[in-house]
Amino acid sequence: MDLQQWWLDRMAGVPRPLQEKLTLFWHGHFATSQDKVNSARDMYDQNHLFRTDGLGSFENLVQKMSQQVAMLIYLDNDPNEKGSPNENFARELMELFTLGVNQYTQDDVVAGARAWTGHNVDYGANPRVYRFYPDRHDNDPKTFMGTTQNWDGPQIITRILTVEPQRSIAARFIAKKLWTFFAFSNPSAAILDQLTTAFVGSNLDVATLLRTIFLHSEFYSVQARQGLVRSPVEWVVACLKALGFTAADRNPQWWMDQMGQQLFYPPNVAGWKNNAYWVNSTALWARADFARNLTWKADQAGFLAEVMQRDVSNQHVLSSAAAIDLAYSRFGLDPAAGSVSPYLRGVLVNWLDGQRAAEDPPTYSWRHWAPIELTTMMMLTPDVQLA
Amino acid sequence: MFDDDYDDLALHRLSVPATSPGGMSRRRFLQLVGGGAGLAAGAVAFSPMVDQMRAFAAPPIGPTDGVLVLLMLEGGNDSLNMLVPFGTPRYYDLRPHIAIPGAQTLALNASTGLHPAMTRIKGLYDQGKVAVVRGVGYQPPDLSHFTSMGIWMNGWGGGSQPGGPTGWIGRYLDGLPNAAGESLLGVVMGSSVPLHMVGSVARASGLPENIGGAFGIDRSVPEDARMFDAISAFGSGPTQLGPWGDLIGTTERNTLDLAQRIQPAYQGDLPASDLGRKLVLCARLINANLGIRVLSTNLAGFDTHSDQPGSQANLMADLDASVGAFFDTLSATFKSRVTLMTFSEFGRRPEDNDTSGTDHGTAAVHFVMGDKVNGGLHGAQPSLTALDDNGNLVNGVDFRQLYATVLDQWLRADAREVLGYNFGTLPLFATGGPGGTTGGTGGTGTTPGGPVRPFRRLRKRLTAA
Numbered sequence: 001m002d003l004q005q006w007w008l009d010r011m012a013g014v015p016r017p018l019q020e021k022l023t024l025f026w027h028g029h030f031a032t033s034q035d036k037v038n039s040a041r042d043m044y045d046q047n048h049l050f051r052t053d054g055l056g057s058f059e060n061l062v063q064k065m066s067q068q069v070a071m072l073i074y075l076d077n078d079p080n081e082k083g084s085p086n087e088n089f090a091r092e093l094m095e096l097f098t099l100g101v102n103q104y105t106q107d108d109v110v111a112g113a114r115a116w117t118g119h120n121v122d123y124g125a126n127p128r129v130y131r132f133y134p135d136r137h138d139n140d141p142k143t144f145m146g147t148t149q150n151w152d153g154p155q156i157i158t159r160i161l162t163v164e165p166q167r168s169i170a171a172r173f174i175a176k177k178l179w180t181f182f183a184f185s186n187p188s189a190a191i192l193d194q195l196t197t198a199f200v201g202s203n204l205d206v207a208t209l210l211r212t213i214f215l216h217s218e219f220y221s222v223q224a225r226q227g228l229v230r231s232p233v234e235w236v237v238a239c240l241k242a243l244g245f246t247a248a249d250r251n252p253q254w255w256m257d258q259m260g261q262q263l264f265y266p267p268n269v270a271g272w273k274n275n276a277y278w279v280n281s282t283a284l285w286a287r288a289d290f291a292r293n294l295t296w297k298a299d300q301a302g303f304l305a306e307v308m309q310r311d312v313s314n315q316h317v318l319s320s321a322a323a324i325d326l327a328y329s330r331f332g333l334d335p336a337a338g339s340v341s342p343y344l345r346g347v348l349v350n351w352l353d354g355q356r357a358a359e360d361p362p363t364y365s366w367r368h369w370a371p372i373e374l375t376t377m378m379m380l381t382p383d384v385q386l387a
Numbered sequence: 388m389f390d391d392d393y394d395d396l397a398l399h400r401l402s403v404p405a406t407s408p409g410g411m412s413r414r415r416f417l418q419l420v421g422g423g424a425g426l427a428a429g430a431v432a433f434s435p436m437v438d439q440m441r442a443f444a445a446p447p448i449g450p451t452d453g454v455l456v457l458l459m460l461e462g463g464n465d466s467l468n469m470l471v472p473f474g475t476p477r478y479y480d481l482r483p484h485i486a487i488p489g490a491q492t493l494a495l496n497a498s499t500g501l502h503p504a505m506t507r508i509k510g511l512y513d514q515g516k517v518a519v520v521r522g523v524g525y526q527p528p529d530l531s532h533f534t535s536m537g538i539w540m541n542g543w544g545g546g547s548q549p550g551g552p553t554g555w556i557g558r559y560l561d562g563l564p565n566a567a568g569e570s571l572l573g574v575v576m577g578s579s580v581p582l583h584m585v586g587s588v589a590r591a592s593g594l595p596e597n598i599g600g601a602f603g604i605d606r607s608v609p610e611d612a613r614m615f616d617a618i619s620a621f622g623s624g625p626t627q628l629g630p631w632g633d634l635i636g637t638t639e640r641n642t643l644d645l646a647q648r649i650q651p652a653y654q655g656d657l658p659a660s661d662l663g664r665k666l667v668l669c670a671r672l673i674n675a676n677l678g679i680r681v682l683s684t685n686l687a688g689f690d691t692h693s694d695q696p697g698s699q700a701n702l703m704a705d706l707d708a709s710v711g712a713f714f715d716t717l718s719a720t721f722k723s724r725v726t727l728m729t730f731s732e733f734g735r736r737p738e739d740n741d742t743s744g745t746d747h748g749t750a751a752v753h754f755v756m757g758d759k760v761n762g763g764l765h766g767a768q769p770s771l772t773a774l775d776d777n778g779n780l781v782n783g784v785d786f787r788q789l790y791a792t793v794l795d796q797w798l799r800a801d802a803r804e805v806l807g808y809n810f811g812t813l814p815l816f817a818t819g820g821p822g823g824t825t826g827g828t829g830g831t832g833t834t835p836g837g838p839v840r841p842f843r844r845l846r847k848r849l850t851a852a
Contacts, residue, residue, distance in 0.1 A: 076692040076744065084741025088692045091531070091747075101534050106777055109530075226629030258595055260578040268461070268687070270533055273579075279634050280593035281570075281642040282578045288602035288642075341627040344636075351617035355610065373614045380618055380639065382632040 003040050004256075004263045007047070008247035011237045019051060022210070024233060025181050026050035027263070028271030030065045030097060032074035034264045039069070041127055043264050046070040058174060058204035059161045062097060063154055067130045069121050075269065078121040082138040085113035090156075092269050098160050100173040104145075111144040115151035161204060171199040175209060182210075183219050184227025185275060191218055228387040229275045232259035235287065239379050242331045243294060250294055258286035284380075291379040295372045307374060320352035321345075327378050340383045348377060453759075453797040453821035454673055454724055456666075456713070457556070457683040458706075459581070460731035462690030463532065465745050466752035467737060468699060469505075470519060474498025477771040484743045485696050495519070495764065504703035507711030508754070515762035517754060518815045522769040523789060524750035524782030528733065532690070532747070536732035540583035544787050545807020555790055556681050557586030558805045559798060563680065570641045571648065571677050576665040576684040584683055591683070592645060594672075596664050598653050603646035619643050648677055662686045663709040670716035673725060680798070689731065693744035710756065724821045726757035726797050730786070737771055738778055749775065750782035753789065759797075759817050766813070788813055796820060 011020045027050060034043050046068050053061050065071055066089070072078045075089035090112030094104040118137030122129050137152070144151050145159060145166070160166045175195035179187045187195075195212055202208035213219060230238065236252045236259075239245075247253070256262050260283045261272055307323045310316060318326065324345060325335045333340050352374065378384055472478050473489030474497060492500025493509040501509050511517050529535045541548075542555030553561075560572045566589040573584050573591030584591035598604065606612040622640030626632035652671035657664040665684040672679055686706060691698055710727065717725055734751030750769050769780040791802035792812040797820065803809045 076742070079693050079742035081741070086692050086740055086742055086744070087746045088690075095531055095533075101531055106530060222629070226631060229631050229635065258578055267579075268532070275631060276634065277579050279631075279638050280578070280580055281638065281645050282593040282595040284639055284642045285595055285598060285602055285646075286578070292602060341632065343624050343627050344621060347617055347620045351613065351620075354613055354617075358609065358613070373610060377614060377618060380621070382621060382626045382628050382635040385635050386628060386632055 002248070002253070003034075003044060003047075004253040005247040005251070007263055008233070008237060008240070008252060011233070012241045012246070019055070021182075022054045022206075023047065023050040025178065026054050026061070026065075028266060029177065030071065031266040031269050031271040032070040033266055037070045037073050039128075042068070042070040042073070047264075055207045055210070056205065058170075058199075058206055059157065061206070062093075062157050062161065066093065066153065066157065067119065069128055069130055072119065072121050072130060077116055077119055080113065080117050080120065081133075081136040082114075082117045085110070085117060085138070087113045089113075090116055093157070094160065096270055098157075098170045098173065099166060100169070103166070103169050108144055111142040111151065112153075112156050114138040114140075114142045115144065115156045116153040119153050167204070168196060168200055171204060172196040174204075175199050178209060179213055180274065182213055183224040187218070191216065226386060229278050230385055230387045231272065231274065231278055232256050232261035232283070232287070233263060234387060235259075235379075235385060236290070238331065238384065239291070239294060242378075243375065245294065252290060255286045255290040255293075259283045259290070260286075287385075288376070288380060291376045294379070295375040316356065320349045320356065323352060323374075324348045327374055328383075331378055331384050333383055344381050344383060348374075348381070351377070450724075451820060451822040452680070452724065453726060453799070454679065454721065455556075455681045455793060455798060456669055456673075456725060456727040457583070457681065458666075458710075458727060458729045459683065459685040460689050460706075460729055461536075461685055461687040462731075463535075463733045463735055463747055464689040464729075464731040464751060465691060465695065465699060465735040465748075466521075466750075467734070468695070469502050469703065470495075470521065470752045471500050471502065472498060472768055472771070473500055475768075475771055478737075481738045481771060483739065484741065485739045485745070499764070499768070502700070502703045504700055505707045507707045508756070511711075511714065511756060512762060516758060516760060517756045517762050518760040519752060519754055519764050520784060520789060520813065520815070521752050521764065521766040522750045522780065522783035523753050523766065523786050524733070524780070525785055525787075526782065528749040528775070528779065528782075530733065530747040530749075530777070532732055537582065539730055539732055539786060540581060542583065542787055542790050542805075543807045544810060548807070552582070553587055554581070554583035554585045555805060556583050556683070557589050557591070559586075559794060559800050560584075560589035560591070560681065561586040562800060562804070563589070569678065570645060572680050574669070574672060574679050574682045576668060576682070581683065581685075584681070591681075592641070594645070594649060594668070596661065596668065597657075598646070598650065603643040604650050615643050649675075651675055658709065658712050660705050660709060662705050663712050666709045666713035667716050670713050670725075673721050674716070674718040676721075691735070691744050692740070692746060693742040695739075695744045714756075723758040726755060726760060726793070726816075726821075728756070728789070728793060729754045730789075734780060736777075736779055737774065748779045750780040750784075755789075755793070755815050759819070759821060761815055761817050765815060784813070785810055789815075792816070 011017065014020055027047065032043070032046060034040070037043055046065065049064055049068065053064060071089070075092055076086045077089040080086040080089070087109050091109045093112065094108065095101050118133045120131060120133055120136065122131035139150050141148050142151050144156060161170055172192055176187060176192055179191065179195060194216070195209060198212040199209040218224060233256070236256065240247060240250065240252070253262065257265070260278055266272055306326060307318065309318070328335055328340055335345055467478065467482070468485065468487055471487050471489070471492045473487070473492055479486045487502065489500060491503045493503060493505060494500040495512065508517060512519070525538065529538065540554050541552055556573060560566050563572055566572065566586065570590060570592045572589060575581065575584055575591050575593045576596065577593055578595070580591050580593045603615050606615065619640045622636035622638070626636045649672065652668055652675055657667055662684070669682045669684060672682065686702065688698065688702055713727065730753060731751055733748055735745035735748040737748070739745050766784040769783060773781065775781055787806050787808070787810040791806060791810045792815050794800040794802035794805055795812050796816045799820070802812070
């Protein structure tokens, strides 16, 4: 089974889309790539952890992800042993996973790397698993964030996430990233203050943080409504849903690399960026090519027959405007409720009028081209490309 | 909302698509995208695409204009195993697991040799077409991939940067005629456009490795042509969906315009490797004389914390073959007008790490290649004994000296304006500059590795959280 298709179809089909969206967030946050991990099982195990534990205690999540094969291999902690420390995981644990850049020193990285010695992969087991090897662990005193003791890896995480000021720094770092993922970039200090307070007050409970985000008045602002470009994953899932296709059938992963986002293959340990990152010629070509491929089959999806239906005197039953509005509704947009751009709707209606004028009386060409191209245009309209 | 996006998302996480309106003021951006603001909704003009193409066409490259190709080595390339100081016993002391024996290297002199896989580049070196610049970095070094790459891409050495963070090439492109309207002055091969290619108004275009279904190229079917024109019209007026909606619309319009122009470069066979494909496409785009001044592409996988020898050998072989294919593809007209330069966020630690890998380091070697470079070794080999507090190399050349050289001597720009400070230049180019018929100077040029000129402290916002 193709893991990418499996997850895309799960996103499109499950009754709890929020859980899947949060799982996607953690996949980008604790990024590991199949390119290096090279095991669908290990990638799946990590994905499963994000789904089961992603909504609870942040510390629990960090602890568990750091003791999984995917992360140990991706950030080179599997060979991290006493006397030969490897700094990769220790650094990114602080820079990318909890605190953010410049909230630690190189000395902390060195001490952290020593603390994580012995947390390796048991390659003798089948399947391979995380294992702590006491004889490979560096038990000498090390100074981490000002405290000298025999630090062990998990204690490093607890130290960062339970002691001030690092706890609040981490809370703010995660709050900002989650807000940016769900609402818009660069929230004000006031928003971040509120989110951080709630997150710290709940001992870094992710559900509490999300609730605070979703109940925030700014979450319902115009800025939030227009604040995010749909990522390739979100856009592909929305299009599959609207047209009634599955990823298993239509293979969107063939185009998604060029769109800029391939599940289980983040570009580097910092994961994916957002918004403007998705909007460039290369990515748009890939979206357009996928849209075209999808719409060649779109007449199977049903609604095109409605768009092109004729009465007994061979007149269109639906006006161009009504046909366009029907297409919008398939993508979950309601022009009557003011949820689409009047300008873009005008472009679409004009285009369909033009097609009808050029092709009336009906010809083979009209029957087969215009409805197909209508779905392509719907998928590419900025309305459908915004989250 | 845009300016802030460049704060940590750009500088700390790097990639900012060039299609984003960058450090541009919101008003300026809206002026640019709002050209059709007077059109009432529904009253959309379907202007023929050919008019748009004329409006966007860049002037062709003149016979003495230089073209620059940047090759980003992502992850921090281990330059001590790329340019091996085999004459320094300390190199073998520091690297018991991964040192390369001198006899295996492609020796450039009695003490220094290239990685064994770099046969084509060695051939170019012997023809005087490769300037090898040693010890390139900056002070104080930062060991974070993302911060350090942000510093390299930003390349600003002045005080606070007006209009928010931009990239050094982006600022160069800003100074060209029609920088705001022309989408092909800068090109990135890839699905995102990194910060160094983003200016205040200039917007590099991200071009794909293949054009797949070729959306927008074939206008022979009237229904298709009408669809393409309607999609172009998405970007002809304010979408009423905010700045991101407008950005999607304008990018779609530009993409359909680009489709017609770049299509010829994608005809014919391409190398199997990603990098080879991207570099050969770069060469073909240059040959097509579309007005492109700077092209950027990348090779990832240099973050070799473990099992480095095999993976770096593969990377070097790919790099070498792809660079060779690039120069093979350049036409006679353009061969003397193109320079290719490598960069990376940092080098790696001189001491290896017992898992046959290396951790994050500082100063590194970079390659400037082309018909008109002053071939040979430049900059001093950094000391392997006088290391910094983290056991890393101390740079002798500031990376912005490299930039200043390329800007001043190759692109004929005002390096001081682009970089915010006068960093001085290195003698990396033969006299005469781009064009003409003279080749390289024979592989004997050297640059003394003297002390680096003082520079101002990096902007605070680069390093502040």
